[in-house]
Amino acid sequence: MKVLVAIKRVVDFNVKVRVKADNSGVDLANVKMALNPFCEIAVEEAVRLKEQGMASEIVVVSVGPSTAQEQLRTALALGADRAILIEAADDLSSLAVAKLLKALVDKEQPQLVILGKQAIDSDNNQTGQMLAALSGYAQGTFASKVEITGDKLRVTREVDGGLQTVALNLPAIVTTDLRLNEPRYASLPNIMKAKKKPLDTVTPQALGVNTACTVTTLKVEAPASRSAGIKVKSVAELVEKLKNEAKVI
């Protein structure tokens, strides 16, 4: 079974981004970039399926600038077999990305596509569901457990009240949540080997996809800041403040 994993290059989760002075966006110059944490979990899940003998080939794909090759190489070092970069402007909408991935799904015919549930930059949480809709496949979002049983995929999902398990027809789309697995670190020999694995580049035009978007960002501002309050010396003082000053208990 072929597994396609879609990944995104994003700002490292430890970086506290700053809004540009002209309010046109956030300042990403000289900021550490990384593989989106949920995408890392997606790669790990695919590698585990391969180790269990369930997956035959792992193709990893990213839509982004040429620098996203770094993150694709990381995924190759973690165990993906080959990589495809769909080279496009940074700020495509989730729908445009889903359309590009759909074009690749048509070409590659994977049985399973795994994506992160959300990218930590745009915080959209849309692409996997959109790809499922465009492909006409079932979706198992926010997955904390994935099992292949015959021709079905059993996905346990993190929902608001707890966990929900669904059975999906294959091919299917899965988006990962935090507890699905703990990603491994790439070993040095594997990082070296990854440099020799195939990495192809295609353009949205070559895939015949129009990436126009109906949403325009007018401005980006810093959020209202919250200033530090006071330190209380004792529990008694805290209770007194909450009762008489804040009046919340």
Place this chain on the structure above:
Amino acid sequence: MAILIIAEHEGGAVASATLNTVAAAAQIGGDIHVLVAGSGVGAVAEASAKIAGVAKVLVADNAAYAHQLPENVARLVTAIVVDQQVIYSHVLAPATANGKNILPRVAAALDVDQISEIITVESPDTFKRPIYAGNAIATVQSSAAVKVITVRATGFDAVAAVGGSAHIEQLAAAHDAGLSSFVSEALAKSDRPELTAAKIVVSGGRGMQNGDNFKHLYSLADKLGAGVGASRAAVDAGFVPNDMQVGQTGKIVAPQLYIAVGISGAIQHLAGMKDSKVIVAINKDEEAPIFQVADYGLVADLFEAVPELEQAL
């Protein structure tokens, strides 16, 4: 102009997030129609008809919509919009696990971009939403014919659950895509208030050391009538289940009082709670970043401070 809202409901009752979403729709302006999809949802439909400001309730009561399977519910919503018996300018859903699961599937089927987790309505086509874990707020404008939007509940004060008298219309639809089926669910049973609706939330972090120690927080929460949450660190460490996670990729809460216990205050956690009215932090590390957002900080060993706090209430 009319707005279609996908109702969130659970156990035969309208979820509070639906009321916040109706509030957002009221700010956009237009007739508000609420879609109740599910199986055996007559009571939910009647309750929805009483929500202040709702003009019409559409009810799709069919086994295909039980458990909110997105393959089926998205088809239903898409069909209602494409059908054009009513021209919908907006389709809204609360940014709950169900809303996030279903709505992008609707947007893609309609071939429009979705705007996720709005916190402000600037005009019928312009909205504010947090990005980068709330470290930036983007103002976005949509030119789509149908604007598909999820609404962050904490951004909008809930409308009254009663006072309305909407017309209820039964839909005969039964879209079963035949792609997926429900197997089982394991829902946390708790008598405590639901996290996103609680007026007071007590949360624990890595400083709790293990899951068993959360009993101190449960006990405190019960005295306060509070919900109990956790940081991602506590969930990652396996102390508590993920449905308790407050943060960028967990639940977003904005209670009257948020008590952070043994939580250092990573930006991803702050993203989920910094709109709380009053924040209390209890942490033995006086350098912890949580103190930079706390109204009241107490530098103390939580295992002494929490029982003492419970006693003092």
